[in-house]
Amino acid sequence: MKQAVERLGMMIRRGYALLFAFVFLFYIGMAALPAYLIPHGHETAGMLIYKGFFFFCHQYPWRSWFIGGPQAYYPLTKDAGSSVLLFEEAAGVTVSDIKPKAFYGTPAMGYKMAVCQRDVGIYAAMAVFCLFFSISRNRLPEISWKLWLCLGVIPMGIDGGWQMLSHLLPGAAVRESTPLMRTITGALFGFLTCWYLLPILERSLQKGTENDCQ
Numbered sequence: 001m002k003q004a005v006e007r008l009g010m011m012i013r014r015g016y017a018l019l020f021a022f023v024f025l026f027y028i029g030m031a032a033l034p035a036y037l038i039p040h041g042h043e044t045a046g047m048l049i050y051k052g053f054f055f056f057c058h059q060y061p062w063r064s065w066f067i068g069g070p071q072a073y074y075p076l077t078k079d080a081g082s083s084v085l086l087f088e089e090a091a092g093v094t095v096s097d098i099k100p101k102a103f104y105g106t107p108a109m110g111y112k113m114a115v116c117q118r119d120v121g122i123y124a125a126m127a128v129f130c131l132f133f134s135i136s137r138n139r140l141p142e143i144s145w146k147l148w149l150c151l152g153v154i155p156m157g158i159d160g161g162w163q164m165l166s167h168l169l170p171g172a173a174v175r176e177s178t179p180l181m182r183t184i185t186g187a188l189f190g191f192l193t194c195w196y197l198l199p200i201l202e203r204s205l206q207k208g209t210e211n212d213c214q
Contacts, residue, residue, distance in 0.1 A: 036068070
C-alpha cells in the first residue's frame with residue numbers, strides 16, 4: 001500500500017503540468033459549451049453554466065467572444081470604415097437597458113462564451129505553457145519576477161486599467177480596448193505567470209524529493 005501511494009505521488013510530481021493544462025483547457029471548454037448547448041435545445045443546461053461562471057468574470061457581452069453567429073465579437077465602438085456590427089446594433093438594445101451577465105446572445109448573433117476575451121487569452125496561454133513545460137520534462141528555466149511584471153502584468157494592467165478608468169472618471173473620453181488587444185495581453189499574463197511559477201514549483205518539489213531520500 002505504501003509503495004502504491006509513493007508511486008502515485010511520483011506520478012503526480014512528474015505529471016502535474018499536464019494535469020494543469022487539462023484543467024485550463026477544461027475551463028475554456030466549459031466556458032464555450034453554453035454557446036453550443038442553447039441553440040441545440042439545451043437552454044437550461046447552458047444557463048446553468050453561464051451562472052456557474054458568474055463569480056469568475058464580468059461576462060460583458062461586448063467584451064466576449066461569440067460562437068455560432070456571423071461575427072466573433074460585437075464591440076461597443078469601432079474604427080471609421082469598419083464593417084463590424086456594433087453590439088447595440090446587433091442586439092437591438094442599449095447597454096443601459098440590459099444586465100450584462102444576463103445577456104447571453106440571440107439566434108441571429110450567436111451566443112457568448114461564459115468568460116471574456118481576456119480570460120480566454122489567459123487560460124489558453126496557461127494551458128499552452130503547461131504543455132510546453134510537460135514536453136520539456138519540467139526543465140524550462142526560471143524567469144525573473146521583473147520579466148513577469150514588465151511583459152505579463154503591466155501590459156494587461158495598462159490595457160484593462162485605462163479602459164476601466166475611462167468609464168469611471170467624469171468627463172473622460174470613453175476608451176474600449178479591442179478583442180485582439182484583450183486576448184494578447186491576457187495571453188502574455190497567463191503564459192508568463194505560469195513560466196514564473198511552475199519552475200519555482202518544480203524546484204520546490206525536487207528539494208522535497210531530495211529531502212525524502214536522505
